[in-house]
Amino acid sequence: MVDIKKSTKDGIEVFEAEINGEKIIWDSGLTYNSHLQIEKLLSSQKLISDKPNEMMFVIVHQSMELWLKLCLHELNIIIELIKNDEIKKPLKTFDRISAIQRHMTQSWEILATLTPTDFLTFRDYLKKASGFQSYQYRELEFKLGNKNKDLIIVHRENKGVYDHLVQTLNSPSLYDEILMYLSRKNFKIPEELINRDWSEPYQPHSEIESVWQEIYQESERYWDIYMLAERLTALEYYFQEWRFKHMKTVSRVIGNKQGTGGSAGVNYLTKALDLSFFPELWEMRTTMKNS
Ligand code: HEM
Incomplete structure (x- = not known):
């Protein structure tokens, strides 16, 4: 002893x-x-079937929700800093988000060990439960600028969550904040882009493309903003990787079956790959000329 x-x-x-x-x-x-x-954490896996593969399904989802929580936390820090005209400090926080995103994307590999046979043993138990109902994911999409407002109806019964999503919907996204910052720094940002109904999706504008071009073409002069723009690009790049791996994993597990949330499944997830949070940052790569 x-x-x-x-x-x-x-x-x-x-x-x-x-x-x-x-x-x-x-x-x-x-x-x-x-x-x-x-x-509390380890007693939060309430299995609804007696099938052995459900535990992995639950834990992968729960881990992703924890990482989403951290992404939201870090993103709020970034937005506050940018509101205060601080654009160097957020770079480190952007790098943390990117590291989380890569980790999240990698975790699809665990879910991909679920064969169609495995999933069918418990899929019916899920009834209509679906990722559509992930309110943290919806909040993250809103914060990044994908203001697909109709999707919040699935949270109508949960007042706290619903109100929070409405508030996020009606607030400027990360990109809106960055355009306002650029405007404060005397870049030519059209008034209608920084004084608008934030709940509406952002519409790409040629003047913004020109602003990013100027920044990229004179990168030495605008180094800090140029670095910020590259972090935004990385964030969207990794977000798309996550979406792509989700779509591919779903395709591997359920083929073209309808989702439990009622959508066309893989077809719905594939359409999301055409969405862009920071459209002009991608557009200007095509039109950019040698300076
Ligand atoms: C075998 C595993 C999975 C399958 C078969 C699956 C399938 C689907 C399908 C078909 C949809 C479209 C909505 C619907 O009709 O239900 C969807 C949406 C979604 N799933 Fe998954 N999913 C899986 C795992 C995950 C995991 C691990 C997460 C992590 C959080 C997740 C998060 C989401 C989110 C956030 C949406 C909404 C996407 C949007 O609205 O753009 N899914 N999923």
Whole structure:
């Protein structure tokens, strides 16, 4: 039996033991488990079938939701900094988001081990539950500028979530904030783009394409904004990779079957690959000339 030395410090019981020559200490205050809410986390996998593959399905979804939570948290930090005209500090936060995105994209590989046979053992148990109902994903899309407002109806019954999505819908997206920043820095940003109904999808504008061209062509002069633009490009690039792998994994698991949420399935997910959060940043790559 290992000897445990007990003492008290500031009203907290402190324990000390030696195991294999290593000192181990812990106390009755904050623990790994209480800080990280491990019991709550590990009791959140409420399986609805007795099929062995459902556990992986649930855990992959839950992990993605946790990463979405972190992406939203980091994105809020970026938006606040940009509102305050700080564009160097967000670069590090953008890099963190990109690292999370790559990790999320990689995690489709785990889901891809689900064969059509495996999935069919529990698919009917899911009833109409679908990724359509991921409110964090919808919030992220809104924050990035895909203001597809009708999709929030699926959250009508959940007032807190619904109101939050409406508020996000009616707020400027990351790109809107960046255009406002550029306007404050005297770039020629059309008034109708920075004084508009934020709940409407952003419409690409040739003047914005010209602004990005100027920034890219005079990259030395506008270095910080140029770096910011490259981070935006990376964010969209990795977002599309995630969408593509989702679509491909779904195709591998259910073929062209309808989704549990009622959509055409793979066909719906493929259409999303044509969406663009920062359209002029992609357009200007075609029209850009050697400076
Ligand atoms: C076998 C696994 C999966 C299948 C077969 C699947 C299938 C689908 C389908 C068919 C749709 C279209 C909506 C519908 O009709 O239901 C969809 C949407 C969605 N799925 Fe998945 N999915 C899977 C895994 C995941 C995972 C792991 C996530 C991670 C969060 C996820 C997140 C989403 C989201 C956010 C949407 C809405 C996309 C949008 O509106 O653009 N899905 N999924």
